[in-house]
Amino acid sequence: MDLHSLITLTTGITLLTCVLAVMGLHSYAMGRAQRQALVDRLSATGQITVGGRPRRFRKLDRRLRRTTFGKKLELRLAATGLDITPGEFFVYMLATVAGLWLIGQATLAPFFGPLAGLLGIWVAVQFLNWQRQKRIERFINQLPELARMLANATQAGLALRTAIGMAAEELEAPAGEELTKVANLLAIGHSMDDALGELADRLPSRELVVLVTTLVLSNRAGGQVVEALRNLTETLEERKETRREIRTQLSQVNLTSYAVPVLGVGSLFLMNSIKDGALDRMTGSPIGQACVLISFGLYAVGFLLIRRMSRIDV
Known part of the structure; x- marks a missing residue:
């Protein structure tokens, strides 16, 4: 191979490489742009968390998400709007249980x-x-x-998808955040029924x-649709006022439901402060332990009954 052919071959390889x-x-x-777009959509729908605090x-969070308990916990956390992962909540709950136990x-x-450890689990669930x-x-x-x-927006001639996107930008949280998730689900190909159905599952209510x-x-x-939405607006306004009046009238009953178990726990501290070691002797026998468990069960039943009687579905 002569020098001219070698130069031509080298030039061709260089151009091909470029x-x-x-x-x-x-x-x-x-690919990077597509990945970033996908990350933005998934982040908006709550499926992954990008940015923000570290x-x-x-590792615990990844393992927990693979379990049935972790998936249910993730859905419940998504419904609360808290900026916390299932792994973080699980660790904090264990720390609370250990602290109350001690x-x-x-x-x-x-x-x-x-019993105090079980109370910690109940407190976490109630929270x-x-x-x-x-x-x-x-x-x-x-609403x-x-x-x-x-x-x-519908009366102005806009499509329902566009109207939902506009409402997501105009409304404050939580409606703005939830409608943003719906709009992003619609943008990636989900049907209107599925996107709105997921919204109803996250925040269940009759309205x-x-x-x-x-x-x-x-x-x-x-x-x-315009006439139906306007009639629905009037109905929702009336239900809103009715719910507010009921909540005001039942506030004292709800406070009583929490005061009953607090009085029971306070009586234990009072007994122990009056005579040191009284609770140790009381729970030192099976009969005393059974009496304590029965009394706690009765307090729990009383709490549930008061809450049940004060619950009015509108």
């Missing part, structure tokens, strides 16, 4: 340690239920405004079910 390098960089840039206990064992008697219910109540209070915005049913039926069969 072309392949440019194509590789272009493919890398496109996450703790990542406090109950040290201040009362060794028998009360496991999630309270956060979830508070978020649902806030969302219900925003009249949401229905009014959807009616105005939201009525709104979702109205939107789904209107999207399927068409019809007077």
Whole structure:
């Protein structure tokens, strides 16, 4: 091979390498952009968390998400709107259980340690239920405004998907956050029924079910969606005022339901302070332990009965 042929071959290989390098960089840039777009959508729908504060206990969190308990816990946390992973919540719950166990064992008697630990689990579950219910109540209070915005946007000739996107930008949390998830699900190909159904599953309430049913039926069969939404807005306003009046009238009853078990636990501290070691002697026999368990069970029944009687479904 002469020198001219060698120069031509080297030049051709160099040009081919440059072309392949440019194509590789272009493919890398496109893949990176697509990945970032996918991450943004999944982050908005709550399936992954990107940015923000650094996450703790990542290994435990990954293992926990694979279990049935972890999946249910993740859904419950998503409904509360808390910025916490299942792994973090599980560790904090265990720390609370351990702390209450030690406090109950040290201040009362060794028998009360496991009972205090069970109380820690109950407190964690009730905390999630309270956060979830508070978020649902806030969302219900925003439903009249949401229905009014959807009616105005639909009357102006906008599609329902576009109206939901506009409402997600205009409304504050939690309605804005939840509608953003719905809009992102619609953007990646989910049907209107599935996206709104997931919203109703995350924040279950009669008012939201009525709104979702109205939107789904209107999207399927068409019809007077504007008139239906305006009538629904008036109904939601009336239900909002009714719920507020009922909550005000039942506030004292709800406070009583929590005061009953607090008085029971306070009596234990009072007994132990009057005569040191009284709880140790009382729980030192099977009969005393059985009496304590029965008394705690009666307090729990009383708490549940008061809560049940004070619950009025509107």
